[in-house]
Amino acid sequence: MSLGDEEKYDKVVDLAMRRGFFWPSYEIYGGLAGFYDLGPLGALLKENIKNLWLDYFVFKHQDMVVLVETPVIAPEAVFKASGHLESFTDPIVACSKCNKIYRADHLLQDSLGVRTEGMHPEELNALIKEKGVRCPSCGGELGEVRTFNLLFQTNVGPYRHGTAYLRPEAAQGMFTSFKRVFTSMRYTLPVGIAQVGRVARNEISPRQGMVRLREFTIMEVEFFFDPEEPITPDFNRFQGRLKILTAESRRSGVEEPITVKPEEAVAEGIVLNPWLAYWMSVAQAFVKEIGLGEGEVVFEEKLPEERAHYSRQTFDQLVAISRWGWVEISGHAYRTDYDLSRHMQFSGEDMTVYRELREPKEAVVRRVVVDEAVLRESLGEEAVKVVNILKSFKADEAERMIKDGEVVVAGLRVPANALRVVEEVEVIRGRRFVPHVIEPSFGAERLVLVALDKAYTEEGGRVVLKLPPRIAPYKLAVFPLVTKDQLRSVARRIYEEAVRAGLTVIYDEDGSIGRRYARVDEIGVPFAVTVDYRTLDDGTVTVRLRDTREQVRVGIDDLIRWVANRFTGSQL
């Protein structure tokens, strides 16, 4: 890990601001912590990263993953159900003397030995006053207990009950629309619902530049599957080994990750679910295209107390960048049936799915049969009152009554011979259950920063951004060698042709050719085309490669195809 490489980080940030990748928002009003603008180049870079993500997580899996878009604002009920309202509100209290901040409930629980879980701030306040609790650090007086929630609150319409929140993750949109998507997908399982969108988290003190934002773009898949279905993912599709640092080894102080194939990690019980391991392998293949080799990515398993309330197992995908060291670029959580079950409970909507078994099963069931003729004989007209009650009896209950000889139901004596328990063979064709969920989730802005950090190099005092061509904001630069009209007009024509072909292109005739190469190197343009005098003779141009400065001659007619061929996976 290249910790503490502050000089490089400063240069990356300087480049980002100077050339227009990103900068702090609202600068003219003094800025606002935790908010960043993406500039002309940053917006393109992020768009390319987003499209790359869509390619890996949606289009390469379009037999099972679909894309949706849901609102940023959600009503309070959603976050009550999701657990965010509860789990993100901490009661905190500050010492008025030394200003240390404590979790109020934890402080009281520790110092008084009473259970404070779930207490309201008023109760905690009262308790502090009553027992005279003071700051454990300096003995100073404690201030008022306040709550702090990471959700941004807002209001929908002019109504008092319109309390709503900005989503802190896209996931709830996928859960609340699950039934619709599932139906429109003709009940396929497994099914992934993907979304790219803005989220907001009211971080207490975000002070890591682009690493920790209060508003950012999340790229997320909620992948729904049948936990009992023995289908295994096709691990051959995204080959590679995963470096995994397990919770167990972290507990015992081991910081060295193990390297395993994803399927081995499942077989050995390191990763609890095959789909979790599968999507981790996809995540690794995806970031490889951003410039991160296999060896540079580590999946760190979160300790139980570090996990979110909904997760059974979580791996953070970490990469090392300058200045900040290991940063989390994605989280992979096994959310089980937590979310759908909660929404089922809170909304009253049935979130279960029905699946046919591969082979119908035969099962022996014991049923209660009521002999209505016998019943009428002994109870006459009143028989109707008890018949349904009797039918709802479990087989065991009925048998007990039969053994006792008679039974009193609804104040009526029912003879035992009115009941019989029969054994029947029933064919079971399917079952109902709440699907389980695996969630891979990426922060787009962090990937922008990581891509820049990885790509940043200096060669002989000049900056070369070695961005992979697929994500480079501009793919091609076109220059006339000198500003002579014949060269210019050819260069202009090439520029226009490249634009028509759908490439992002820079045309520049300002300054010396060397200066122009340097300018486009700095923003990561992978290929530069120079129209020179030889072009006028034989119709070829110089293509100069950013990373090697190598020059090759290419015919104008082949140029676009030549460039396009260097973007594997592009639609061109």
Place this chain on the structure above:
RNA sequence: GCGGCGGUCGUCCAGCCUGGUCUAGGACGCCGGCCUCCCAAGCCGGAGAUCCCGGGUUCGAAUCCCGGCCGCCGCACCA
């Protein structure tokens, strides 16, 4: 949220301590022109800073004082 340090053209830096000489200086970058047959060459010209914001002290504030905002570091917090 607290404490320490900082905030001057796009960028980096000088000036601040010791108030006036600052209509704020330099370098790089940027823009226009000239020159130029391949890696930040040269020449000419130009734009660009209400010195972070607000208030105060003073005849006079980039400079001194107070408050705010933002950034960095530490503490605390952190799905």
